[in-house]
Each structure stands twice: as C-alpha cells, then as structure tokens.
Amino acid sequence: MNQVKFYASMLVGTFIIALSFTLLQSPNQIASGGLTGASLVLSSIFNVPSATILLVTTLLLLVICCYFLGMNTILKSVIGSLLIPFFVYLTSGLHPLTDDPLLASIFGGLGVGVGLGIVFRVGGNTGGFTLIAQILHKIKSVKYSTSIIFMDAIVMIAGGLIFSPEKALYALVGAFVTRKTMEFIQGKNKGSQVAYIISSKVYEKRITESVLNGLDRGLTKITGAGGYTNSERVIMMTVLDQSKVKDLRLVVQEIDPQAFIILCDATEVIGEGFTPSFRSSSSKMLVS
Template sequence: MLQIRRYLLIAAGTFAVALAFNWFAGPNHIAAGGMSGTALLIGSLLHIEPSVPLWIGSLLILAVSVYFLGLRSLAVSAAGSVLLPLFVYATRHWPPLTDNPLLAAIYGGLMTGAGLGLVFRAHGNTGGFTLIAQLLHRWLGVKHSQAIMAMDSAVVLSAGLLFSPEQALYALIGVFATRKSMDLVLKLQRASKVAYIISSARCEEALSRAVLHDLDRGLTKIAGTGGYTDDLRVILMIVLAASEARRLKLLVQSIDPQAFMIVCDADDVAGEGFPEHPVIRRSRKRRQLTV
C-alpha cells in the first residue's frame, strides 16, 4: 500500500509539472531551468515539440545514470523520468490559460513547485538535472545544490539570449515561485510544533501527566526563573505534530487557564515518536547488513 501511494504521488506530481509546462511556461517561452526549460529551448531552436527533446534527454540521462550509479538506486527516478515527458506529450494540445508572461511565470512556477514537492514527498525525482547532479557529485565531488543551480542558471541565461532578456527575467520569477511553493509542500509533510508551557507549581504535575498519558507525547522540564518575581519555575517543552497543537492548547487551558504557552514551528524533527528520514533508514539498514 505504501509503495502504491508513493508512485501515485510521483504520478500526480509529474502531471502537475507537465500541466504547468503546457499551460504556462511553454506557450509563453519561459525557460525557468530544469530539463523542461532545456527542452523548451531545444524545441524552439529546432522547431519541434518540446516533448521530443524532453523524452530523448530524460531517457538518455537515465540510461547513463543507470550505467554508472546502478539500477537499484534509480528505480524511483525511472518513474519520474518516464512519466514527465509522457504527460507533457499527452497534454501538449491543452490550451494555455494565459498569454501574460508575468502571470505565466508566477502561476507556472507555483504549479511546478507544488508538483515537484509531491514528487519529493514520495522520495522520488523527475530525473534530468537531478541525475546529472548525482553524476557530477560522484565524478567531480560537486555539491548537488551547486550543480543544479549552475545548470538552471545556464538555462535561464540561454533563454535570455534565445528569446529576450525580458524572458530571462520572467524565468527568474518562475524559479523563485517554484522554490517557494516546493518548500511549502515539503514543509507540510514534516510540519511539527514545539510548545513551551509555564504553569503554576500546583498544576505542573497534572500538566505533565496529561501530556504523557492523554496526548501520548514526551516532554522535557527546563528550570527557569521569573524575571519579575525571581521565583523558580519549570518550563515544559513538548514537540508534537502540527495537527496536535490545538489539542494541546485545549488540554492546557482545561488544567491551568492561567498558564503561559508559546507554540512555534519546528523543522526537521528527528527521534522517537517522529518518522525516520528514508536516507538515515537506508544507511542504518546497510550498516546492519554489513555487521
């Protein structure tokens, strides 16, 4: 079931990226990086459908990567590499939603970022520049982020030369929108909160028991001193899922309505009670097999 959900997310994400390309980026000549932007440039130069160079480039890069990196490590990459050009080709005749390049850059970037976010939530990728970055990292030791940034920059600059400098500026807007929406989708997956609660001494134990047993979350007690009274106080720190924050607030208010509570966003939470990152999990399994 988990594998089915994983590949459904990859399919949904690549479909969204394909729609963003055919609805916004392609008709308005906005090459905002990636293989899709490269395919748009090549298609304009050769006067062919962008899906053709996207197919050829994606499959060629996938084949080279399989040869050097191995088939097992690229099983999920193969899904994205095949589905993206397939969806671009299947939706190539769908009419664009706007001919305003600014709107196309913004909405195309947001839709592309949302699609990529879904793919990355499934721990997959769409191939292309991601696989090239893996190869450059293996051969030359170049960081993945640096390699992808350099390639995206080259595509944007090429768009400025081939189309117009103005199109390159629109492409930069698209890149920014893509990064923001992608980060938002990924953040929703691992959204966690950290709460700090300062309660009265008589309610401290009751709050601790409620968090431990009713909310089923661990907590840490931090010694603190009141700035005005100089009284010793205990600060309860609880890390929990974002969906549990409202329940915690109601729980605290029911026990100590006068309690002072701060709830903040917490990114990249790891440890007992939270999902283990797949990269860490695979690394741990490899170590166990070695032993």
C-alpha cells in the same frame, strides 16, 4: 498502502508539473530551469516539439546514469523521469491558459512547485538535473545544490539569449515561486532536523566524506552493534536544514541501499552554522 500512496503521488505530482509546463510555461517561453526548461530552449533552436526533446534527452540521460551510477541507484528516478515527458506529450494539444508572461511565470512556478512538493514528500524524484548532479558528485565530488543551481542558471541565461532578456527575468520569478511553493508543501519552514544514519563499517568512510564534503555538514559517530546479528555497526548523527534532507537520502541510499536513516525534528540548534548561543549574541552586542 505505502506503495499505493507513492505511485499515486508520483502520478499526481508529475501530471501537475507537465500541465503547468504545457499550459503556462511552454507557450510563454518561460524556461525556469530543469530539464523541461532546457527542452523548451532546445525546441526553439532545433524547431522540434518540446515533448520529443524531453523524451529523447530523458532516455539518453537514464542510459548515461545507468552506466555511471548503476541500475539500482536510478530505479526510483525512472518513474518520475518518464512520467513527465509522457504527460507533456499527452497534454501538448491543450490551449494555453494565458499569453501574459508574468501570470505564466507566477502560476507556472506555483504549479511546478506543488507537483515537485508532492513527489518529494513521498521520497520520489523527477530525475532530470538531479541525475546529472548525482553523476557530477560521484565523479568530481561536486555538491548537489551547486550543480543544480549552476545548470538552472545556464538554462535561464540560454532562455534569455534565445527568447529575450525579459523572458529570463520572468523565468527567474517562476523559479523563485517554484522553490517557495515546494518548500511550503514539504514543510521546510519547520526548522532543522537531526538525522541518524545506521550503516555498516564498510560504508562508513564514503558516507562520512559525502556528508562532510558533498552536503557541507558536520558529523558525529557513535559505535554500536546489531541486536540480532551482534555485528558492529556505525551510527552517524548530523544536524541539517530541511532543504538538505532529500540530498542526504540520495547520498546515503546511493552508497548503502540497506542503510537506516532516522529523522527527528530539532526545535532549536545552537552552534556553528545554526542559531548563535546567547553568550555569543550578547558579546557581539557589547562589542558593537
């Protein structure tokens, strides 16, 4: 049943993303980041259909990622990566819903956000810039969020130069709507989460460095032993915002595909980087 839910969500989510791109963003030249936005910019430069560029760049990216990350790491990305260009090609002949760029940016961003939210809720991903971020993290230890924000910014700036500065502003509106919609679908307004990562001692150092440096989160280690094998295990506990849960999954599964990750809701977190303590708040009020 879980497999059926996963594949059904991947199909529905990627189809909504492709439909939003074909009917709203592409005809109105709204390049709101991502590989779809990049394909729109490149399509205008080389006068080649976006669907063709999207498919070629996706295949090229998968080959490159296979070399740097290995086949096992990118298996979950293959489905989403290929479904989007397939659906974009399938829907490319449909008539645009509007020629108003503001409406296209808002509702296009809404559609993409819904699609991404559906995909991310079942632990899937759509490849694209996420794969590039994984490569950069492995080679140069660049944070996932930093890489994606930087690449999205390049796409929007390029869209502003190729199309018009006004279109870049519309793209920014679309990106904002996408993010907020995606967070709502994923339930990211629920607060922080406690993550327990259970792995072997072999991967302890790499997971620790990735969480501390890649995700910029603190980590507490607890030593344990497997109940069946009695082999030594390390339990790493970290508290992180909902928006970083997906990044944590990618980081841990890339290093140790057999690791257990247990996520629990944290109703309140007091300390550095989270809600300040009552004493700290009172002190600040007295000082001011």
